[in-house]
Amino acid sequence: AQTVTQSQPxxxxxxxxxxxLSCTYDTSESDYYLFWYKQxxxxxxxxxxxxxxxxxxxxxxxxFSVNFQKAAKSFSLKISDSQLGDAAMYFCAYRSGAYxxxxxxxxxxxxxxxxx
Amino acid sequence: ETGVTQTPRxxxxxxxxxxxxxxxxxxxxxxxxxxKQSAKKPLELMxxxxxxxxxxxxxxxxxxxxxxxxxxxxxxHLHTLQPEDSxxxxxxxxxxxxxxxxxxxxxxxxxxxxxxxxx
Numbered sequence: 407a408q409t410v411t412q413s414q415p416x417x418x419x420x421x422x423x424x425x426x427l428s429c430t431y432d433t434s435e436s437d438y439y440l441f442w443y444k445q446x447x448x449x450x451x452x453x454x455x456x457x458x459x460x461x462x463x464x465x466x467x468x469x470f471s472v473n474f475q476k477a478a479k480s481f482s483l484k485i486s487d488s489q490l491g492d493a494a495m496y497f498c499a500y501r502s503g504a505y506x507x508x509x510x511x512x513x514x515x516x517x518x519x520x521x522x
Numbered sequence: 523e524t525g526v527t528q529t530p531r532x533x534x535x536x537x538x539x540x541x542x543x544x545x546x547x548x549x550x551x552x553x554x555x556x557x558k559q560s561a562k563k564p565l566e567l568m569x570x571x572x573x574x575x576x577x578x579x580x581x582x583x584x585x586x587x588x589x590x591x592x593x594x595x596x597x598x599h600l601h602t603l604q605p606e607d608s609x610x611x612x613x614x615x616x617x618x619x620x621x622x623x624x625x626x627x628x629x630x631x632x633x634x635x636x637x638x639x640x641x
Contacts, residue, residue: 450633453631514562
């Protein structure tokens with residue numbers, strides 16, 4: 407089974423600064439998808455950003471961008487201009503690109519604190 | 523609001539009780555999931571339903587019994603639970619590709635979860 411590792415249980419960043427959350431994964435597949443989800447105290451998991459493994463270009467969504475290193479099996483999330491509302495648990499997730507194989511594997515999460 | 527609604531938000535039950543968790547998705551998706559979220563552990567996938575058919579049962583104890591009567595509703599029936607079953611139970615849905623439509627983006631949308639406490 408694929409494994410997803412988030413080595414930073416908790417991180418802090420000053421408001422308006424930039425922070426990078428790390429994620430590594432283990433797979434033998436060449437086609438897959440990677441995700442970052444945010445879970446605020448309201449508990450609702452919200453998709454932050456999605457990356458398709460066959461695309462070399464790193465995905466970006468406004469202040470959120472990823473550094474996808476396929477050979478290194480690394481998928482870090484960069485949050486620029488951090489805001490108080492960014493404080494949450496962040497989960498990295500993997501799913502196979504195989505047709506009709508919709509199992510998702512999640513990391514254990516990184517708690518992000520944003521200091522005013 | 524992600525279009526996935528879970529009820530109840532909180533549930534306290536004794537080990538001999540029988541209760542059910544409910545999930546409803548308003549997104550027209552064809553796949554639904556149950557996850558267990560415990561503190562400091564990765565989300566644990568419990569069950570997957572594709573087109574109302576259960577396609578995954580991740581070695582979940584039989585005291586958890588899923589039911590998917592249609593593509594919009596998913597239940598998790600609970601009976602004779604143990605204190606270690608206390609956790610946040612999350613429901614999710616996704617639109618999976620079909621042979622007639624390969625354009626689905628494979629993104630999961632989550633409900634806000636049910637916080638379960640077993641006494």
